Structures are given as C-alpha cells and as structure tokens.
Amino acid sequence: MCEKAYRLRLYPTAEQKTLIDKTIGCARYVYNKFLAARMELYKAEKKSLSYNQCSAGLTVMKQEEETSWLQEVDKFALQNSLRDLDKAYANFFQGRARFPRFKKKHGKKQSYRTNFTHGNIAVNLECRTIKVPKLGWVEFRTDKLLKKFPEKILNATVRRTASGEYYVSVVCKTEVELLPSVGTAIGVDLGIKDLGVLSTGEHILNPRHYRKAEQKLIRLQRAYARKENGSKNQEKARLKVARQHEKVANQRKDLLHKFSSKLIRENQVVCIEDLSVKNLIRNRKLAKSIQDAGWGMLHAMLDYKARWYGRVVVTVGRFYPSTKTCHVCGHTVPMLTLDVRSWQCPVCRTVHDRDENAAINILNEGLRILAG
Numbered sequence: 001m002c003e004k005a006y007r008l009r010l011y012p013t014a015e016q017k018t019l020i021d022k023t024i025g026c027a028r029y030v031y032n033k034f035l036a037a038r039m040e041l042y043k044a045e046k047k048s049l050s051y052n053q054c055s056a057g058l059t060v061m062k063q064e065e066e067t068s069w070l071q072e073v074d075k076f077a078l079q080n081s082l083r084d085l086d087k088a089y090a091n092f093f094q095g096r097a098r099f100p101r102f103k104k105k106h107g108k109k110q111s112y113r114t115n116f117t118h119g120n121i122a123v124n125l126e127c128r129t130i131k132v133p134k135l136g137w138v139e140f141r142t143d144k145l146l147k148k149f150p151e152k153i154l155n156a157t158v159r160r161t162a163s164g165e166y167y168v169s170v171v172c173k174t175e176v177e178l179l180p181s182v183g184t185a186i187g188v189d190l191g192i193k194d195l196g197v198l199s200t201g202e203h204i205l206n207p208r209h210y211r212k213a214e215q216k217l218i219r220l221q222r223a224y225a226r227k228e229n230g231s232k233n234q235e236k237a238r239l240k241v242a243r244q245h246e247k248v249a250n251q252r253k254d255l256l257h258k259f260s261s262k263l264i265r266e267n268q269v270v271c272i273e274d275l276s277v278k279n280l281i282r283n284r285k286l287a288k289s290i291q292d293a294g295w296g297m298l299h300a301m302l303d304y305k306a307r308w309y310g311r312v313v314v315t316v317g318r319f320y321p322s323t324k325t326c327h328v329c330g331h332t333v334p335m336l337t338l339d340v341r342s343w344q345c346p347v348c349r350t351v352h353d354r355d356e357n358a359a360i361n362i363l364n365e366g367l368r369i370l371a372g
C-alpha cells in the first residue's frame, strides 16, 4: 500500500468560494492565535503548549461569543492548523526548520486541510463532483483519465492560488505493483537551463512549449515592474504574472513527473546530487524560484516512486566535486567556470563534456556509497 495524491481543479459556486475563503481565513487565524499564545507563554514562564492543550483552548474559543464564528467552518481544518503548528515547532526543535512564522493573509499558500471520516469526502467521477465537508458537492475537472477513484481516502487539502483558482489535493491509499528489477544504475547531473544530463550521455531537454512559457513569464514580470505602484494597471499585471507563474510551475511539475518516472522505470539505482549543491549557483531571478522548488520536488518524487516500485535512490553529498574531477583518471582540476562546456584533462588528455562527466562521477560516487 502507498499514498498517492490526486489534484483536481475545483469549480466552486460563489457561495462555496466564500466558504472556502472563510475556512482558509479561520485556519490561518487559529494558527496565528496559538503561535502567539505559545510564544507568549514561553516568554513569560518558559513553558510550552501541547497539541492537546491547544485543542482544548480552541474548544473554549468556539464557545466564546467574540470568536463563535469559528463554529461555522470545517472543524478538521482548524484542528489541522493546530497539528501543523505543533509539527512546525517539532521541526524547529529538531533542527529541521526555522522558527514557525505567522501566516500571512496574502502569502503564497492559501489552503486548509480536512480529514476523512465516515464518507465526508467522496468523489463522483460520473458527475465530476467531489464532496467536501461543509461545502457539499463541488464540481471539478482533471486532465488525467480517471477511470476509478481509490476507495481509501485519507485527507484533502483545499487551495486557492494567487490568481484566484481553486484546487483540491486528495490523498488516498492505493496498491502499487513493484516493477520487475533491472540491472542498470544511472547518474544524473541536474541542469540549470534544462532538466539534466545522464551518465549514459543522454541530455534531457526542456520542451519548446515550456521554454516559451518561461520566456513569457519573464516578459510579464518585467511589464509588472514598470507599472505604477498601487495602480489598477499594476493589479492587472500582477494577476497576469500570477497566472503565468502557476502555468509554468504546473508544466514544470509535469516534466518532473515524466523525468522521475523515466529514471525509476529504466533503472534499479538512481544516483543524484544533493540539491544544496545546485542552490549555490546563481541564476536568472525569476525562473530560479521555480527551479529551486523543482529540484526539491524531483528529489521527493524520486524518493517516493523508488519506494513504490522497489528501486534505490542514492544522494551524493554536496562536497563531492563531480564537475571538476576527471572520471577517467580521477584528476581534479582547480576551477571550471559556468561557461566552460567541455574541457580536456591535463593528465590523461580525455576531452569531457562538462555535464556528462559530472553525471558519470555522480554515478560512480553513488555506487561507492551504496557499496559502503
């Protein structure tokens, strides 16, 4: 059994939209309220609040007159806010994340999560509707050909994007069959402009439509920057940027899905660099945010797909000089600037394609780690 998420574009009615926005607002309110309370209590008495204590506090708040409006929205959304806050604290104390921050009204992530219980979330594929607690049946569309929806639903996250579109991600438990094992291992050098280069010499390029969409995003972003602050035209331009940004991010996600599936399908072992390596490299500002998110996403996809299908992913550490080391004789050259696409090893005289050489080194280093 494994968990799989299904993302559906929602088409809520005006009433449903209002309720979604309200629920997102309430979830944020609860999160911020209890973050403030936890910070205050710690400052005053060096004490912490557990999830259960927060949950009891929430029950009291719902009964108080001035915050009784919290009763009007999905109760799971509010409870999950408290769980997320608790997790944010745990991540901070275990050194995995920064101290939790207050959620902003206009932040990137506008969402709430609800849990499955007694059929409160259900999908009707024939009518293209999904039942969500408090909202009732909401229309949806999806590009994927869904013949059957998994029966075991765990939770659903309802999201509003910066351009005002609505989505729901439904997490389900499904059966996945392991892929038959194969004898191949591959090294991947993640690309700056393109997706990556494989140790087999294969270059995985971004398709034309994606490069075009990215160019358009950069153009729109420039147009936005030229608009007068606070003007109507600026708001129009902002929406255009937001929409294009979402489009590019979605296309990139699709590409990463295809790329990760190909790597996992064709190989038993996939060796890949730690993504912090690539974060060191400066890049055009705009595409960068998407790319940064993309590398994290690719790692995550490879990890869970490897688990589903019975494959192995090896991460090669950030201090391993994959680019500057000759894969033939092991000699390391002092520096290679980004514009050097190919180079000759001064010791063994082999001429290297920069990225192919790196991919082969990543493969060799990954296999060495795996053997140890």
Ligand SMILES: [Zn+2]
Residues within 6 Å of the ligand: 326, 327, 328, 329, 330, 331, 345, 346, 347, 348, 349, 350
């Ligand atoms: Zn050499």
